[in-house]
Amino acid sequence: MIFGETIVALSSGRLPAGVAVIRVSGPNTRFVLETICGEAPLARRAALRTLYSYPDKAILDRGLTIYFPAPHSFTGEDVAEFQIHGGRAVVEALMTALTAMPGVRHAEAGEFTRRAFMNGKLDLVQTEALADLINADTEAQRRFAQRNADGAQSALYTGWRQRLIHARAMIEAEIDFADESDVPGSLADTVWADMENLAEDVSTHIKGFAAAEIIQDGFKVVILGAPNAGKSSLFNALARRDVAIVTDEPGTTRDLLDVTLDLGGLKIVITDTAGLRENAGTIEAIGIEKARERSRQADLVLALEDMSAPQPVETDWLKSDSIKVGTKLDLDCDPDQQGETYDLTISSLTGEGVAGLLAAIRRRAEQSLSLVGDVLPTRLRHVELLSDTLRHLRKARSGFGQPLELRAEELRLAADALGRITGAIDVEDLLDVIFSQFCIGK
CATH class of the missing domain: 3.30.1360.120 (Probable tRNA modification gtpase trme; domain 1)
Known part of the structure; x- marks a missing residue:
């Protein structure tokens, strides 16, 4: 064209x-x-x-x-x-x-x-990967985007679509030529076994979207604790600059503050939050609720406690992974209690223990990515269409007793959903949205 x-x-x-x-x-x-x-x-x-x-x-x-x-x-x-x-x-x-x-x-x-x-x-998946490559800030984002820009993700979806098309062709052959000797009666068994395996592959692939979000949007770490637990001091130490206000007055931090780190090529987003306490004022209470909500969405929570004046904070409501961190190691603390009570101890003032905390955050981030393969769905659009694919696959597989024509139609719909991911079918309405995200000159 x-x-x-x-x-x-x-x-x-x-x-x-x-x-x-x-x-x-x-x-x-x-x-x-x-x-x-x-x-x-x-x-x-x-x-x-x-x-x-x-x-x-x-x-x-x-x-x-x-x-x-x-x-x-x-x-x-x-x-x-x-x-x-x-x-x-x-x-x-x-x-x-x-x-x-x-x-x-x-x-x-x-x-x-x-x-x-x-x-x-290019197909649509490669196009989206190219946008990710241009916007990559970390080595993990670059590798992830480069692999998809080279066609790994497209090849996976194209291969799946070809299996669906082949399965549909075999089913329709059985419908049209059931009386012919060169169309074996056991053909359907082979086709549906392959569709069973394909459904499992698609389901597993969809679960990888959480890892793709971590690579692209960052591993989300929330600093949580009581007022004056050292949250903002740690936040500034991790950011290596004064981002948050640090005072002895409780309730200084009332809104969420974010900073992005690059740890071993992984994007890490650290969030400082308001101190959790009862009987807070109206504005501070809003900040506390924001802290709780962000913590529920986090990949990892750092539960901080001032070892010199402990104020325990209940964290049983957390669904996220957490690390209990004792702070203000530079002050008078009971060394015998530190290892028993806290996973890690730090001093944001002297820097003691901060490197170990960063290493622990990095390990948790790497563990969250270690259970998935390199080829992952990279957009919510992909996940929605893959879910459509899986739904039609399952309807086709579970339709025993229904006419083969209806089950073959479900296979066609599954293949069409996959085709829309790469742009092989019916994507005109998506083009303006996708390409408007690029910079001028690309």
């Missing part, structure tokens, strides 16, 4: 920069190259060229140009890249010259990737 207009955008980072990359895609790309450079360079070879303005032919800059003729390009169309000096005035002058040409306009957000999808260069 070739689009009628040629699009152009700055595809590199924020200006000014040492080098800026401007990308062009569409049917007028070769004309653009010949107009700006005098001639198009050889395909897929970088060439140093003097770049001229349009239409007055004034010299703009000297830079590298690369030409990718269709269909061997990112978008599947003719594509050109200009690598020029990254000054704002230089970039603006070249962009002005390019968009002054007939049939050339500024690209919209995600339009290059959308053209790649429409021209069959």
